[in-house]
Amino acid sequence: MFTGIIQKTGTVRSLQPKPDGTVALEMSNPFALDADPVLIGESIANNGVCLTVTSFTPETLRFDLAPETLRVTALSRLKPGSRVNLERALRLGDRLSGHWVQGHVDGTAKVAGIEPIGQGCYSVEIELPGASFLRYCVLKGSFTLDGISLTIHGIRDQSLQFQIIPHTWRETALSDLCRGDLVNFEVDILAKYIERQRS
Numbered sequence: 001m002f003t004g005i006i007q008k009t010g011t012v013r014s015l016q017p018k019p020d021g022t023v024a025l026e027m028s029n030p031f032a033l034d035a036d037p038v039l040i041g042e043s044i045a046n047n048g049v050c051l052t053v054t055s056f057t058p059e060t061l062r063f064d065l066a067p068e069t070l071r072v073t074a075l076s077r078l079k080p081g082s083r084v085n086l087e088r089a090l091r092l093g094d095r096l097s098g099h100w101v102q103g104h105v106d107g108t109a110k111v112a113g114i115e116p117i118g119q120g121c122y123s124v125e126i127e128l129p130g131a132s133f134l135r136y137c138v139l140k141g142s143f144t145l146d147g148i149s150l151t152i153h154g155i156r157d158q159s160l161q162f163q164i165i166p167h168t169w170r171e172t173a174l175s176d177l178c179r180g181d182l183v184n185f186e187v188d189i190l191a192k193y194i195e196r197q198r199s
Contacts, residue, residue, distance in 0.1 A: 001089060001090045001100065001101070001102065001103075002045045002050070002087050002089060002090055002098075002101040002102070002103050002147070003087070003090055003094075003096055003097055003098035003099065003100070003101060003149060004048075004087070004098035004099060004101045004142075004144050004147060004148055004149025004150075005087065005097045005098045005149060006085045006086065006087055006147060006148055006168075006171065006172045007031075007086060007087050007088060008030035008031060008086045009030065009083045009084060009085055009086060009171075009172065009173055010027040010028050010029070010030050010046075010061065010083070010084045010086050011027055011028045011081060011082070011083055011084070012025070012026075012027050012078045012079065012080055012081065012082045012083075012084060013026045013027055013028065013060065013080060014026045014080060015065075015076070015078060015079075015080075018064070021067055022064040022065055022066055022067070023064070023065040023070060023076070024054075024062060024063075024064055024065075025046070025051070025062065025063045025064075025065055025075065025078070026060055026061070026062045027060065027061050027084060028059065028060065028061070029056055029057065029058060029059055029060050029061045030086065031061075031086075031088070032058045032059070038053055038056050038061065038088075039053065040053055040054070040055065040056070041053065042088070042089070043088075043089045043103070044061070044063075044086055044087065044088055044089070045085075045086065045087040045088075045089075045101070045103045045147050046063065046075065046084050046085070046086060046147070047073075047074070047075065047084050047085050047146040047147050047173070047183075047184050048085070048101070048103060048105055048144050048145070048146050048147030048148075048184040048185070048186055049069060049073050049075055049103060049105055049147075049184055050102065050103025050104060051063040051064075051065070051069075052064070072105065072107055072108070073105050073108065073184050074108045074181075074182040074183060074184050075184075077182060082173075082176070083173040083176055084173060085146055085147040085148060085172050085173050086147075087147055097149075098142070098149030099142035099144075099149050099188065100188075100189050100190065101144050101147075101149065101186060101189075102186065102189055103147075103186075104186065105144075105184040105185060105186045106133065106185055106186050106187055107129050107133075107184075107185060108129065108182040108183065108184055108185070109126040109127060109128050109129060109145075109182070109183055109185045110126065110127045110180060110181070110182055110183075111124065111125075111126055111177050111178065111179055111180060111181045111182075111183060112125040112126060112127045112159055112179065113125040113179060114177060114178070114179060117163065119166075120165075120166035120169065121163060121164060121165055121166060121169075122163070122164045122169055122174075123153075123161060123162070123163055123164070124145075124161070124162045124163075124164055124174065124177075125154075125159055125160070125161045125162075126145065126159060126160055126162075126183060126185070127158055127159045128158050128159065128160065128185070130158075131157070131158050133185075133187060134155065134158070135191075135195070136187035136188055136191040136192065136195070137152055137155060137160060137187065137188075137191075138152065138155075138191075139152055139153075139154070139155060140152065141188060141191075142188045143160065143162070143185065143186075143187065143188065144184075144185060144186040144187075145162065145174075145183055145184075145185055146172075146173065146174065146183045146184055146185075147184070148168065148172055148174065150162045150164075151163075
């Protein structure tokens with residue numbers, strides 16, 4: 001379980017296919033100097049996707065991407081040098097500054113527009129792959145975009161708008177995005193449970 005509050009960004013070093021059908025993702029290790037060291041088997045959200053640490057060194061983190069992960073996320077489109085939003089799993093007693101995020105993304109959305117607004121703020125619009133996802137979205141509600149807990153600022157036919165504050169723009173990989181890029185998204189899990197109870 002995560003909160004959508006990005007702790008670090010890592011830089012992709014390589015993506016290498018393996019004989020077992022998985023792909024090894026290797027990146028820089030920005031947690032190397034943390035007092036609480038990374039462990040083998042630990043869950044870390046990579047652009048919102050919950051992945052398991054399979055090996056690490058003081059310089060690198062390594063994860064194995066399963067075929068399903070490659071199919072439903074945008075991780076396979078990463079390239080060496082790409083920045084990735086990282087968040088370690090929530091611990092009991094931690095502050096919940098964002099919202100409940102599982103790291104089980106619902107799919108990918110296309111960046112429809114990025115516009116500067118005001119002093120260092122940006123408006124980001126995404127196109128969802130289907131209008132059916134809008135039933136989980138409400139104005140001022142929570143939404144996860146590439147692992148970041150964001151507030152929905154606007155809803156259109158099949159798109160969502162968000163306003164990004166300077167801190168988030170500066171400290172995450174959102175500022176690397178361009179129009180047409182694909183991003184991982186996860187709708188609010190509470191909305192899913194409510195829908196399930198009503199059906």
